[in-house]
Amino acid sequence: MMIPFFRPTKPDLNALEEVIKRGDYVSGKDVDLFEKEVADYLGVKYAVAVNSGTDALVIALECIHPPKGSEIITTPFTFWATTEAILRVGAKPVFADITDDFNIDVEQVKELMGGNTWAVLPVHLFGKPASFATLSIGDFVVDDCCQAFGAKFDYDAELRCYSFFPTKTLGGYGDGGLIATNNKHYAEDCKWRRNHGFVSKHYPLFPGYNSRLDSIQAAFLRKKLRTINKDIQERKDIAAFYDFNLTSKIGKPDLKEGVFNYYTIRAKNRRTLINHLIFSGIETKIFYPRLTCDNVHTPWDLEKVPNAVKATQEALSLPMYPGLSMQELYQICDAVNYFYEKGGKK
Numbered sequence: 562m563m564i565p566f567f568r569p570t571k572p573d574l575n576a577l578e579e580v581i582k583r584g585d586y587v588s589g590k591d592v593d594l595f596e597k598e599v600a601d602y603l604g605v606k607y608a609v610a611v612n613s614g615t616d617a618l619v620i621a622l623e624c625i626h627p628p629k630g631s632e633i634i635t636t637p638f639t640f641w642a643t644t645e646a647i648l649r650v651g652a653k654p655v656f657a658d659i660t661d662d663f664n665i666d667v668e669q670v671k672e673l674m675g676g677n678t679w680a681v682l683p684v685h686l687f688g689k690p691a692s693f694a695t696l697s698i699g700d701f702v703v704d705d706c707c708q709a710f711g712a713k714f715d716y717d718a719e720l721r722c723y724s725f726f727p728t729k730t731l732g733g734y735g736d737g738g739l740i741a742t743n744n745k746h747y748a749e750d751c752k753w754r755r756n757h758g759f760v761s762k763h764y765p766l767f768p769g770y771n772s773r774l775d776s777i778q779a780a781f782l783r784k785k786l787r788t789i790n791k792d793i794q795e796r797k798d799i800a801a802f803y804d805f806n807l808t809s810k811i812g813k814p815d816l817k818e819g820v821f822n823y824y825t826i827r828a829k830n831r832r833t834l835i836n837h838l839i840f841s842g843i844e845t846k847i848f849y850p851r852l853t854c855d856n857v858h859t860p861w862d863l864e865k866v867p868n869a870v871k872a873t874q875e876a877l878s879l880p881m882y883p884g885l886s887m888q889e890l891y892q893i894c895d896a897v898n899y900f901y902e903k904g905g906k907k
């Protein structure tokens with residue numbers, strides 16, 4: 562029996578039925594309520610639900626109006642959508658290298674900041690919040706929190722972007738995303754942009770998007786939000802189990818602060834390990850390889866981001882989601898440990 566990389570929890574079908582009875586499929590009652598509840602949970606004044614984490618990034622970046630060709634500093638070691646969003650709004654991604662925890666190196670960000678810098682876009686990868694406490698307030702920060710729902714951050718960002726893609730910590734049953742902000746002006750702007758740029762009925766101020774959240778997704782997400790603290794605790798418990806039981810021959814993530822959207826190790830002989838794990842009935846994922854298309858648009862200066870290059874060669878994400886059984890966790894740890902202790906150098 563295969564242990565899949567991700568196993569969706571069963572949706573609460575009552576939520577679906579209520580929406581279907583009402584028929585308010587787009588921007589309905591559940592979307593309004595979800596926005597209020599999620600803003601409360603995140604401790605922000607405004608939450609604007611959109612169609613995906615990617616749209617959240619694009620819309621948030623449009624709100625801060627980067628001039629054409631201005632620079633936005635980000636990490637190269639992330640999902641392509643981060644870089645894509647920067648390119649989409651006509652800005653230029655500038656890459657700072659990462660540190661051991663896979664997150665952007667704030668010291669390098671400071672060094673890269675110059676006259677052309679318009680904003681900084683940190684990514685809180687795998688659920689570990691990047692530390693930006695030492696960056697001076699006043700710098701534009703747009704946060705990619707797509708993997709960090711429920712994490713605590715040590716600084717304020719103008720706009721924080723979340724994803725409800727099924728594998729994310731607060732995962733829906735389709736696409737979904739959110740922009741969180743304390744700034745009323747940005748919240749309003751995001752709401753216009755997600756709805757064709759309409760500032761009122763039949764009055765588009767600019768071309769926006771059709772990027773509203775479906776009520777069905779909002780209804781599911783409202784139900785899941787109620788158990789999110791328990792779900793995050795379960796993820797942390799699984800991380801602690803991995804940390805205790807996995808061999809010290811792999812690199813393990815720090816247990817502090819992370820909400821563990823993914824549990825990502827550093828593995829030597831990664832390709833052989835992946836095959837060994839498939840053979841042992843365990844599915845893993847490489848987050849993230851270097852993308853060829855990424856390199857065409859935004860080539861990495863390999864000498865400037867050696868840690869990111871290394872991470873693309875070593876990082877391997879293990880199954881991490883509520884509902885993994887003890888037996889499955891032992892099976893995963895045994896298979897990894899066996900590889901390094903008995904068969905690693907085959």
Ligand SMILES: *Cc1c(COP(=O)(O)O)cnc(C)c1O
Pocket residue numbers: 613614615616639640642643684705707708723724725726736737738
């Ligand atoms: C998932 C993800 C996104 C994109 O979110 P979607 O909802 O899939 O569009 C962007 N950045 C990071 C780091 C992500 O993990």
